[in-house]
Amino acid sequence: MNVLFAIIQTLLFIALAPLLAGWVKWCKCHLQNRRAPSLLQPYRDLIKLTHKQPVVSKDASWLFIIAPYIIFSTTALAVSVVPLLAVDLPTASSADVIVLVGFLAFARFFLVLAGLDVGTAFGGMGSSREMTISAMAEPAMLMAVFTLTMTASTTNLSFAIDHVLQEGLVLRPSFIFSLSALMLVAVAETGRIPVDNPATHLELTMIHEAMILEYSGRHLALIEWASQLKLMLYGVLIANIFFPWGIAETLSLSVLGYGLLAIMGKLALLVVVLAISETLLAKMRLFRVQEFLSFAYLLGLLGMLSHIILEAAR
Amino acid sequence: MILFLAYAAVLLSFLSGILALLMRQHCSVIKWVHYCCTKRPDWQQCLNNWLEQSVYPQRIQQLSFICLGMAGVFAMIAGVGGLISEQAMTAQLPLGLPWLPWHVRFDSLSGLFFLIIGIAIFAVSCYGPGYVKGNNEQEHPFAVLGLFSGLFIAGMLLVLLADDAFFFMISWELMSVASYFLVAFQHENSANRHAAFIYLIMAEVGAIAIILAFGVLASFSDGGAFTFDALRNASLSDTWASVAFVLALVGFGMKAGLVPLHVWLPEAHPVAPSHISALMSGVMLKVAVYGLIRFSFDLLGDIQWQWGVALMIIGAISALGGILYAMMQPNLKRLLAYSSVENIGIIFMVLGLSMIFLAKGHPTLAALGFVAALFHAFNHALFKNLLFLGAGIIQHQVHSLNIDDMGGLIKRMPHTSKLFLIACMSISSLPLLNGFVSEWLAFQAALQVxxxxxxxxxxxxxxxxxxxxxxxxLAAACFVKLFGMMFLGLPRTRHAAKAEETQDKGMLFSLSLLAGLCFLFGIFPGLMINLLDNVALQLLGHSLPNATAAGWLWLTPVSAEKASYSAPIVLFLAAIAGGISYRYLRRDPAMALRESETWDCGFGGLTPRMQYTSSAFTMPFRRIFSKVWIIDETITKQPGTMPLQVTDIHYELHVNDHSWPKLYQPIEKSVNRIARLVSRMQTGNIRVYLSYSFFTLIFLLWVIS
Incomplete structure (x- = not known):
């Protein structure tokens, strides 16, 4: 029963990710006085891409062809250990939050290699920038996550969220710091403004798009889907770790339905925040990103220290 | 029995060295064969044929490597035996000083390092024949290489067996000096001689520090005895214990390559033959780690938390410094050597954490940190050997070690590239591979703070x-760059375009073996962790009771509620996810791939020169962490040309280590200055020298009376 639920929840996660991406676009368009595409447009794009014949450069190796599958399946794997609807998730014990970060690193490793594979200047540029940003973002993310895991004294996401839920609404300074840190990291890792702009193909600024410039057809669909999954993953992490209320604690149908509504509401709100910040901010120069991420790291560190000094004092 | 296997491993590695000496002694060997087999003419005939003049050198090489391989197998079996058995085995050998015979002890800590060395030399013995085949026998005689390899390996194994300070130092010196000759093997290059000399100086300075550390300990032992048993029972004041610890840290740290004592490492490791660099980087550094563990956890006993803090900070500096320097190296083997500095830093960091827990009275958590450190040492030996052996194959094929001379090798060398990819993934600590597990354990230990x-x-x-x-x-960034520049993209030089997969089965086998082990211990880390638990039990008196309590599928270092990781389930899920997406999207044959030109923005004519180079890839890092290196960047333009004529612009980049000008050059200068002062005594006048002798004599007489 539990395992079945884990499978269903993962599938739901994967199925809902494009909808979230559509909602981001919709919000942004409305904020910027543009006509919005339908909420279902990302699904149509994915379907269109899967029905096209992929074109592969003659200089590409096997790694280029296999990378999209690896990227998609490791991201799906990362998704499968994050509690979405219910706290009790059996897969969460097979991989804790550090392994989750490891999965994302795994996907990135192959994405970056695929960017280097064809041997164009664009691919190399995107790969180099992606590795730079991720090298700065990963410690900041772990710092934010460690605060949570030290508070809950477990790295298992299910147990950690359960712990936060049992504690009830306690104002923790450490959580405020790590929430801000995690939000900054999420912006950087999912390639949103002000770090990267997913809507542009301008060579001076692009990071993610530069790496996947050579991809087309179903390969591109998988990579796009994986990045939508990643966006939703960060959203769910933020929503369910810091505001877990509403998540189902038992597996009855009505509670689960309520949990689904709760998470969709929380994500919708988060996305509105994202859209507003994307509308208000301009993209940064590449070498300002390090300051942005060191700030995130600093926030994570402050969160950790305030946990140790203020909350765990004995 | 286990001790016997360990002796056999040592003797076989000696034998392999001695066999290599017979490389040019064809006539005397034949004579000797005749003499021995006078009664069995059929044997004699047989041996004569087998050792025929034309194939004789090959036969000797094969025999030498077979001996080495057997030494590896024996060391592995002995190591596993030592890890399993609960008690330490001791013996005395009738060698050494008259009042101090060589004491031998084989416990689970020695067993672990025997296992590491055994795997490494077994892989090297499969790899070696293919590697030395191309050597010019006149320029680079196998006799020298084989002899010193044998002595080097025997020295390392003896260090692990030693149970008294004299024997330990003798084996330590055997290891250091033999490896000096291996570094100096290709001595026609002045850079190699220079590297070997630096190595020798630093190895000896380190050895002095170790001797002093033993001396401090021995002066407090019962009657000044030098056996480890006596040293264990020595009771030191906290200050003297700290002095001994610092001396040992300097001595062993110099061998292990802790920043800032690492400078010999990136000089010496790249210039040795590849299989020797693999042994030096993958194994010899581990022997230094062994030395420090033996000295601090076993001999000193009462760990102080300040030591742990010192170890942690030095380890963190080494780890970050090592990987940042590694990133900037265009030379493949230098890059790998710097990355060894990084990994040693990680090991020391986690050991420091374990010391803090131990000193503060949390022995179970200390055991967790200890096991994580040992597991990382084991893993690093596996993947670093794999990387160095792969580098040797690539050097043979591409005739260069500069990664900017490579590119596109994934198509030319399919097997090597796959095995190299596994090593890169493992060292970048990606899930499903062994490097991840040890790092995960380290994080788990740190989170229990x-x-x-x-x-x-x-x-x-x-x-x-x-x-x-x-x-x-950063390690992930570094190794993505390494793999990307070497194997992906378009070939950057003619040699890279013409490179071919190596035909030697043995070389590929040894790489596959190591890659397989990386994968095996990534999926089933419980196998190794159960063994490592015994080491923690013997040394710290505590083990991880719950590490595999939830069954073989699960790894739960503290308890199942706190953290769990199940690589087999993850692998299973990954296979399902990958399989579904692959099958589903591949079902329509009409949708097969179409090959086409690379997108070139419509300008046409992409060339390999337009690709990102390794220095371009790391440029953002160079800018962000610019204080870490001494960056010497010069752009020269030819005068009077068009401003955008790229062919007239010359760009040069040198990235150097801070430790040379900040630490070593001042030392060098002051040594020279002192030498100049001392040289004033040398007047060249015999009467002055005679008066020196006279006054010395008077002085000594006065001292005695």
Whole structure:
């Protein structure tokens, strides 16, 4: 029963990710006085891409062809250990939050290699920038996550969220710091403004798009889907770790339905925040990103220290 | 029995060295065969044919490597035996000083390092024949290489067996000096001689520090005895224990390559033949780690938490420094050598954490950190050997070690590239491979810091954990760059375009073996962790009771509620996810791939020169962490040309280590200055020298009376 639920929840996660991406676009368009595409447009794009014949450069190796599958399946794997609807998730014990970060690193490793594979200047540029940003973002993310895991004294996401839920609404300074840190990291890792702009193909600024410039057809669909999954993953992490209320604690149908509504509401709100910040901010120069991420790291560190000094004092 | 196997491993490695000496002694060997087999003419005939003049050198090489391989197998069996058995085996050999015979002890800590060395030399013995085939026998005689390889390996194994300070130092010196000759093997290059000389100086300075450390300990032991048993029972004051620890840290740290004592490492490792660099980087550094563990955890006994803090900070500096320097190296083997500095830093960091827990009275957590450190040492030996052996194959094929001369090798060398990819993934600590597990355990240990009641330590340890995270992320960037530049993209030189897969089965076998082990221990880490648990039990008196309590599928270092990781389930899920997406999207044959030109923005004519180079790839890092290196960047333009004529612009980049000008050049200068002062005594006048002798004599007589 539990395992079945884990499978269903993962599938739901994967199925809902494009909808979230559509909602981001919709919000942004409305904020910027543009006509919005339908909420279902990302699904149509994915379907269109899967029905096209992929074109592969003659200089590409096997790694280029296999990378999209690896990227998609490791991201799906990362998704499968994050509690979405219910706290009790059996897969969460097979991989804790550090392994989750490891999965994302795994996907990135192959994405970056695929960017280097064809041997164009664009691919190399995107790969180099992606590795730079991720090298700065990963410690900041772990710092934010460690605060949570030290508070809950477990790295298992299910147990950690359960712990936060049992504690009830306690104002923790450490959580405020790590929430801000995690939000900054999420912006950087999912390639949103002000770090990267997913809507542009301008060579001076692009990071993610530069790496996947050579991809087309179903390969591109998988990579796009994986990045939508990643966006939703960060959203769910933020929503369910810091505001877990509403998540189902038992597996009855009505509670689960309520949990689904709760998470969709929380994500919708988060996305509105994202859209507003994307509308208000301009993209940064590449070498300002390090300051942005060191700030995130600093926030994570402050969160950790305030946990140790203020909350765990004995 | 296990001790016997260990002796056999040592003797076989000696034998392999001695066999190599017979390389040019064809006539005397034949004579000797005749003499021995006078009664069995059929044997004699047989041996004569087998050792025919034309194939004789090959036969000797094969025999030498077979001996080495058998030494590896024996060392592995002995190592596993030592890890399993609960008690340490001791013996005395009738060698050495008259009042101090060589004491031998084989416990589970020695067993672990025997296992590491055994795997490494077995892989090297499969790899070696293919590697030395191309050597010019006149320029680079196999006799020298084989002899010193044998002595080097025997020295390392003896260090692990030693149970008294004399024997330990003798084996340590055997290891150091033999490896000096291996570094100096290709001595026609002045750079190699220079590297070997630096190595020798630093190895000897380190050895002096170790001797002093033993001396401090021995002066407190019962009657000044030098056996490890006596040293264990020595009772030191805290200050003297710290003095001994610092001396040992300097001595062993110099061998292990801790920053800033690492400078010999990136000079010496790249210039040795590849299989020797693999042994030096993958194994010899581990022997230094063994030395420090033996000295501090076993001999000194009462660990102080300050040592742990020192070890953690030095380890963090080494880890970050090592990987940042590695990133900037265009030379493949130098890059790998610097990355060894990084990994040694990680090991020391986690050991420091374990010391803090031990000193603060949390032995189970100390055992967790200890096991994580040992597991990382084991893993690093596996993947670093794999990387160095792969580098040797690539050097043979591409005739260069500069990664900017390579590119596109994934198509030319399919097997090597796959095995190299596994090593790169493992060293970048990606899930499903062994490097990840040890790093995960280290994080788990660091996250238990809440149990400490010292607030400073409680905030220091998470910062160290973040440094570890940064190191891992930078390592991933470094090895993505390495793999991308070497194997992906278009070939950058003619040699790279013409490279071919190696035809030697043995070389590929040894790489596959190591890659397979990386994968095996990534999926089933419980196998190794159960063994490592015994080491913790013997040395710290505590083990991890729950590590595999939830069954073989699960790894639960503290308890199942706190953290769990199940690589087999993850692998299973990954296979399902990958399989579904692959099958589903591949079902329509009409949708097969179409090959086409690379997108070139419509300009046409993409060339390999337009690709990102390794220095271009790391440029953002160079800018962000610019204080870490001495960056010498010069752009020269030819005068009077068009401003955008790229062919007239010359760009030069040198990235150097801070430790040379900051630390070593001042030392060198002061040594020279002192030497000049001393040389004033040398007047060249015989009467002055005679008066020196006279006054010395008078002085000594006065002292005696």
């Amino acid at each position: 809440g149990v400490l009641d010292d607030a400073v330590l409680r905030s220091l340890v998470p910062v160290m954990a973040a440094a570890l995270a940064l190191t891992a992320a």
